[in-house]
Amino acid sequence: MALIVQKYGGSSVADAASIKRVAKRIAESKRAGHDVVVVVSAMGDTTDELIDLANEITPMPPSREMDILLTAGERISMSLLAMAIANLGVDAQSFTGQQAGVITDSAHGRARIIDVSPSRIRNAIAQGAVAIVAGFQGVTLHTNDVTTLGRGGSDTTAVALAAALMADVCEIYTDVDGVFTADPRIVPSARKIDRISYDEMLEMAASGAKVLVLRCVEYARRYGVPIHVRSSFSGREGTLVTAQPSDDEGAGPMEQPIISGVAHDRSEAKITVVGVPDVPGTAARIFEAVAAAGVNIDMIVQNVSAAATGLTDISFTLPAADGQVGISALTAVQGEIGFASLQYDDTIGKVSLVGAGMRSHPGVSAKLFAALRDAGINIEMISTSEIRISVVTRADHLDDAVRAVHTAFELDSDEDEAVVYGGTGR
Amino acid sequence: MALIVQKYGGSSVADAASIKRVAKRIAESKRAGHDVVVVVSAMGDTTDELIDLANEITPMPPSREMDILLTAGERISMSLLAMAIANLGVDAQSFTGQQAGVITDSAHGRARIIDVSPSRIRNAIAQGAVAIVAGFQGVTLHTNDVTTLGRGGSDTTAVALAAALMADVCEIYTDVDGVFTADPRIVPSARKIDRISYDEMLEMAASGAKVLVLRCVEYARRYGVPIHVRSSFSGREGTLVTAQPSDDEGAGPMEQPIISGVAHDRSEAKITVVGVPDVPGTAARIFEAVAAAGVNIDMIVQNVSAAATGLTDISFTLPAADGQVGISALTAVQGEIGFASLQYDDTIGKVSLVGAGMRSHPGVSAKLFAALRDAGINIEMISTSEIRISVVTRADHLDDAVRAVHTAFELDSDEDEAVVYGGTGR
Structure with missing residues (x-):
């Protein structure tokens, strides 16, 4: 059990x-002898409809409201789900984030979990009930105000509860069969990954893979919560995300595949700061200005400065959604820093190769660059970590890249799995 | 202020x-220098839509869920209303029943308020904000479970908050201009009542007037909260419900109208227990059985027993919605009590004349019976209180009655107010 x-x-x-279908699956888990805690998101498009309603009222809704x-x-979905489970003869009780003891900071709309005290959930389990918990939400410690966790909030709620309850596994049900070696909409021969490490999953998520959000994987790694990503539409095993992907199965590190998968991201843009005086501290001032505006930057490239002029160019990527903010922040310090101009480009794409095995295998970068060259694709920027290589290309070359x-690293499956790949909601 | x-x-x-329209009215009250606390119901048909959703899931949803x-x-309507007020430049904060300190018993679906501790509402007022409170809901004291108050719950929330905050007035905004001398859909010449006492309003509500529910008026009377029933669609003064309707205006009791209004009710049914042995304790057993089934009875008539048989008939009225339950409860004790049979009739109507002035005016009953006789309407049952006379007629004679x-007691207005009369939601 x-x-x-x-x-x-x-x-x-x-x-x-x-x-009702989900309730049946939950009741089966319960009847198989397991204790089950369920975290649920809002139904389908409910959240978007509520946002539309708010926008009908005011262009700037206060974040607390x-x-x-x-x-x-979630209040609607959790109570309906509890009713559906009860209707199958299995005791079920629903709990808000507050009732489940999800305590957050007071950053409305993007709150961070600071504590989880699920005493009511433990009681419900002890009474033999399935506990249904509203995802995506919490409550501030002293003021008792309702907060939401932002993107991926329900996944994070689930992992945080699993950690607090010392659960054996956190199953994330979605509309795909698991984590794939690439987005099957782009690569129909992509394969489902059976096991992947937290580190690799973090790199995949950070590089644009949408099936799990970064913060959820970070939380799971910190507390050692095994995540099982699987489909709510099939009974198949999905992808297990743990600290050690292959060792448990008795396979040594030698058998570990070099590469886990290929992620892509078309949500970024590139800003180039042209004609930057190549003196110490200039780069720091540029990125201080951008950071002060609350913009996260990703890749940075600085050209060798031209000896004749003492000027250089600095390019960096950032979420395209923050493009306007980044440009404004830099324009404000142009006089102080003394660069010539700014260029903005949101027609870029990023392809990333992720794999723990590349640590011990030299030549991975060379093979990647050769594959892109053979496909006639130009590389504009490069960044690497110990287990990831990312390159920026033109956006319209991204799918080919x-x-x-995927093919060069022999990730293609023999059979076409023909699944529809999509996001996980929130 | x-x-x-x-x-x-x-x-x-x-x-x-x-x-947005309601927000404007609230902002005007606030800008006029008043402290404003707003209780809001769910938007339009939201509650019915949620009930439909639950019924799609299960025929017997657990009441807690x-x-x-x-x-x-209410969570949706209260946050949207707070946004709309904020958009007008007036600070507004919304609060759930729990946050507003509305403590109830644990009777889910029909909880009673046992305490109101609105410290957060007081704080919001002290900070100069308009406090928006979710109507219809509360929370249990120790288990912190969410409850709803049942029919008229939002009105009751408003009066309970007004009592706890020692507010100067509780304004109940609805889609009619106030309390009328009769339902204007039946009597187009009905007049709006400017002032009415708690006692009269209680009799009106108990007799079928839908603009305020009984429990809300009971609560207001107990704590002396003045209620102002008025339209959210016009700026007109509505009906003031207080302990002393006319004295404040300097008019003595002599000027007080004898009759406040005429209420009607077509939601009741009549059960006749035929051939009841006329021995002590039989009536008690009949009504014990009905009460044990949770059915509230209204009027009771017992015929004089026929000397030859020692048998009598007992008729009583009850909500037609409880008809099946009442019949079952009586059928279960038929052997024990030994009555001959049961008759059920749900084609009855009840018309009630309400007025504090009838205490001091003899002849009101006679005038009522004469008016019905002149209209050719037969009276089937009669019941009276100090300030009310009710009679049961055939349902299809009710409007005429x-x-x-209304005409006999000179309640008709000279002008046709031509308003549309409706319920107040919940």
């Missing part, structure tokens, strides 16, 4: 029929 | 445009 935390996203509980509004979505790299 | 509690029903906040589900409705009585 295990303690299992299951998380179902909005697409898994989009309507009454879906809720926005959080109260949005948490209505992903396919070329 | 006054402290005003305002309550807006579902029809007043049915969509974004309505919410049903309460969590339904309270999502209301009009005849």
Whole structure:
């Protein structure tokens, strides 16, 4: 008998029929002898509909009120799911984030979990009930205000609860069969990954893989919570995310595949600061200005300065959504820093190769660059970590780049798995 | 400067445009220098839609989960209303029933308020903000479970908050201009009542007038909260419900009208227990059986027993919705009590004349019976209180009865006010 935390996203509980289907799966887990805690997102498009309502009222809704509004979505899905489970003869009780003891800071709309005290959830389990918990939400410690956790909040709720309850596994149910070696919409021969390490999954998520968000994987790694990403539409095993992907199976590190997968990201843009005086401290001032505006930057490239002029160019990538903010922040310090001009380019794409095995295998970069060259794709920027190589290409070359790299590293499956790949909701 | 509690029903906040309109009215009250606390119901048909969703899931939703589900409705309306007020430059904060300190017993779906501790509301007022409170909901004291108050719950929330805050007035905004001398859909010449006493309003509500529910008026009377029933669609003064309707205005009791209004009710049914042995204790057994089934009875008539047989008939009225339960409860004790048979009739109507002045005016009953006789309407049952006379007629004679009585007691207005009369939501 295990303690299992299951998380179902909005697409898994989009309507009454879906809720009943999910309830059946939960009841089966319970009847198999497991203790089950379920974290649920809002139904289908509920959140978007509530946002639309708010926008009808005001262009700038106060974030505290926005959080109260949005948490209505999970309130609806969690109570309906509890009803559906009860209807199958299995005791079920639903709990808000507050009732489940999810304590956060007071950053409305993007709150961070600071503590989880799930005493009511433990009581429900002890009474033999399935506990249904609203994902995506918490409550501030002293003021008791309702908060939401932002993107990927329900996944993070599930992992945080699994950690606090010392659950055996956190199952993240989604509309795909697991984590794939590449986005199957781009690479139809992509294979499902059976096991992947936290580190690799972090690099995949940071490089654009959408099936799990970064903060959820970070939380799982910190507390050692095994994540099982699987489909709510099939009974198949999905992808297990743990500290040691292959050793448990008795396979030594030698058998470990060099590469886990190929991720891509088309949500970034590139800013080039042209004609920067090449004196100490200039780069620091540029990135201080951008950071002060709350913008996270990703890759940075600085050209060798031209000896004749003493000027250089600095390029960096950032989320395209923050492009305007970044440009404004730099324009404000142009006089102080003394650069010539700014260039903005949001027609870039990023392809990333991730694999713990590349640590011990030299030549991975060379093979990647050769594959792109053979496909006729130009590389604009490069960045690497110990277990990842990312390159920036033109946006309209991105799909070709992903396919070329996937094939070059022999990730293609023999059979076409023909799944539809999508996001996980929130 | 006054402290005003305002309550807006579902029809007043049915969509974004309505919410903005209500926000404007609230902001005006605030800008006029008053402290304002607002209690709001769910938007339009939200509650019915949520009930439909639950019924799609299961025919018997657990009441605890049903309460969590339904309270999502006020969560949406209260946050949107707070946003709309903030958008007008007036600070506003929304609070759930729990945050507002509305403590109830644990009778899910029909919880009673046992305490109101609105410290957060007082803080919001002290900070100069408008406090928006979710109507219809509370929380249990020790287990912190979400409850709903049942029918008229939002009105009751408003009056309870007004009592706890010692507000100057509780304004109940609805879609009619106030309390009328009769339902204007039946009597187009009905007049709006400017002032009415708690006692009269209680009799009106108990007799079928839908503009205020009984429990809300009971609460207001117990704590001496003045209620102002008025329209959210016009700026007109409505009906003031207080302990002493006319004295404040300097008019003595002599000027007080004899009759406040005519109420009607078509939601009742009549059960006749035929052939009851006329021995002591039989009536008690009959009504014990009905009460044990949780059915509230209204009027009771017992015929004089026929000397030859020692048998009598007992008729009583009850909500038609409880008809099946009442019949079952009586059938179960038929052997024990030894009555001959049961008759059920749900084609009855009840017309009630209410007025504190009838205490001191003999002949009111006679005038009522004469008016009905002149209109050719047969009276089937009669019951009276100190300030009310009710009679049961055939359902299809009810409208004629209301009009005849309204005219006989000179309640008709000279002008046709031509308003549309409706319920107040919840």
